[in-house]
Amino acid sequence: MTPGTLVLLHSPLTTASAWGTLPEALGPYDVVVPEITDDDRPPYAGRYVARAALEITRAGVRPPVVLVGHGGAGPLLPPIGAAQRAAHRLVGGYVFVDAELPPPAGASRLDQAGAFGAEFAASLKAGGRFPDEEPPAGVTARPRDEGFFTEPLPMPQDWPDAPCGYLRTSAAYERQAAQARLRGWTVAANDGGHFAAVADPAATVHALTALIAAL
Numbered sequence: 001m002t003p004g005t006l007v008l009l010h011s012p013l014t015t016a017s018a019w020g021t022l023p024e025a026l027g028p029y030d031v032v033v034p035e036i037t038d039d040d041r042p043p044y045a046g047r048y049v050a051r052a053a054l055e056i057t058r059a060g061v062r063p064p065v066v067l068v069g070h071g072g073a074g075p076l077l078p079p080i081g082a083a084q085r086a087a088h089r090l091v092g093g094y095v096f097v098d099a100e101l102p103p104p105a106g107a108s109r110l111d112q113a114g115a116f117g118a119e120f121a122a123s124l125k126a127g128g129r130f131p132d133e134e135p136p137a138g139v140t141a142r143p144r145d146e147g148f149f150t151e152p153l154p155m156p157q158d159w160p161d162a163p164c165g166y167l168r169t170s171a172a173y174e175r176q177a178a179q180a181r182l183r184g185w186t187v188a189a190n191d192g193g194h195f196a197a198v199a200d201p202a203a204t205v206h207a208l209t210a211l212i213a214a215l
Contacts, residue, residue, distance in 0.1 A: 001064070001066075001092055001093060001163065001212065001213070001215045002213075003029065003030075003064055003066040003092050003093070003212060004030065004061065004062035004063045004064050004065060005029075005030040005031070005032055005059075005061040005062050005063070005064075005065050005066070006026065006029050006031045006032070006066050006068055006212075007031075007032045007033075007034065007052075007056055007061065007065055007066070007068065008022070008023060008031060008032070008033045008034075008068050008070070009034060009052060009067060009068065009069045009070065009073040009077070009080070010034075010035075010070055010071075010073060011069075011070050011071030011073050011099075012036070012039055012044065012048055012073065012076075012144070012148070013072050013141060013142055013144065014070075014071070014135060014139055014140060014141055014142060015035060015037060015139075015142065016033050016034070016036075017138060017139045017140050018070060018071075018135065018139050018195060018197065018198065019033055019198075020138070020195075020197045020199075020201055021198075021201050022197040022198075022201045022204060025201045025202060025204075025205045026205055026208075026209070027205075029209075030061070030062055032055070032056060032059040032061055034051065034055035034059075035055070036051045036052055036055070037142070038051055039051060042147060043151065044144075044147070044148050044151055045075075045076060045079070045151060045153050045154055046154070048073075048076055049076055049079045049080050049083060049154070050083075052076070052080050052083075053087070056080075056083075056084065056089075057087060061089070063089050063090040063091075064090040064091065064092025064162075065084055065089060065091050065092060066091075066093045066094070066095060066212060066215075067080055067081055067084075067093075067094050067095070068095040068097060068208070069094075069095070069096055069097065069099050070098065070099060070197070071097075071098060071099055071194070072099070072100060072109070073099060074096045074101055074176075075100050075101070075102050075103055075109070075112070075153050076153070076154075077094050077102065078094075078102050078154075078156050078159040078160070079154045079156060081094065081156075081161065082156045085161065091161065091162045092162055092163075092215075093162050093163045093164065093165065093212065093215040094160060094162060094163075094165070095164070095165045095166070095167065095208070095211060095212060095215075096164070096176070096180065097196075097197075098167070098168060098169045098170055098173045098196070099166075099173070099176065100112050100176060101176050101179055101180065102153075102155055102159065103153055103155065104155065105155045105157075106152045106155075107152065107153060108149060108150050108151055108152055108153060109148070109149045109150075109151070109153065110150050113149070135195060136195050138198065139195060139198060163185075163186070163215040164183070164185045164186075164215075165180075165185055165186040165187070165188070165211045165212065165214070166180035166181075166185050166186070166187045166188070167187075167188050167189070167190060167204075167207055167208055168187070168188070168189045168190070169189070169190050169191065169192050169194060169196035169204070169207075170191070170192075170193050170194040171191075172194065173194075186211060186214045186215055188207050188210065190204055190206075190207035192204055
C-alpha cells in the first residue's frame with residue numbers, strides 16, 4: 001500500500017530518540033514522530049494513547065495513516081488506531097517493529113512478559129526493561145514502576161481494522177514474529193538488533209518500506 005503519513009511511535013520505555021535518524025532517512029514519505037513523555041502516572045496506557053492522538057492531530061497528517069510502533073508501543077497501536085477512526089481519519093495499516101503484540105482484553109505487560117521467559121518477567125519488577133539489549137548511546141531509557149507493568153491494557157473489540165505487518169530486528173522477538181505469521185500478517189526480518197533504527201537506519205528503512213509496500 002501507499003501511505004499518506006507514517007506515524008512512528010516510540011516505546012513507553014524510551015523516547016523518540018529510539019528512532020535515531022530513521023525519520024530523516026525515510027525520505028519522500030510524510031513522517032510524524034510524536035514525543036510522548038507525560039504518561040508518567042496512571043492510567044499509563046490511556047495517557048500515552050491520548051497524547052499520541054493529540055500529536056497526530058496537531059501534525060495535520062495526510063491519510064491513510066500507517067501507525068508504526070516499536071517495542072512496548074505495539075500493544076497500544078489498536079487504541080491509537082481507534083482514536084484515528086473516531087477522528088474520521090483513515091488508518092491504512094499497522095506495523096510492529098520488534099514489538100510486543102496487542103494482548104487479549106484485560107491483559108497487562110507483565111502477562112505479556114512471559115513470552116520472554118519467567119526470568120525476564122521477574123526482572124521487570126527489579127527495574128529490567130529490555131529482553132536482549134540496553135539502549136545504545138543517544139537513546140533515552142525511561143524506567144517504570146511495577147504499576148506500569150501490571151496495568152491492564154486497552155484493546156478495541158473490532159481490531160484489526162486494517163492490514164498488519166511485523167518487522168523483526170532482533171532474535172528476542174522471534175516468538176512475536178511467529179505469532180504474527182500465524183495471524184496471517186506480512187512478516188519481514190532485519191537483524192540490526194532491537195535498536196536497528198539507530199544502529200543501521202539505511203537497512204531498517206529498506207526493510208520497513210518494503211514491508212509497508214506489501215501490506
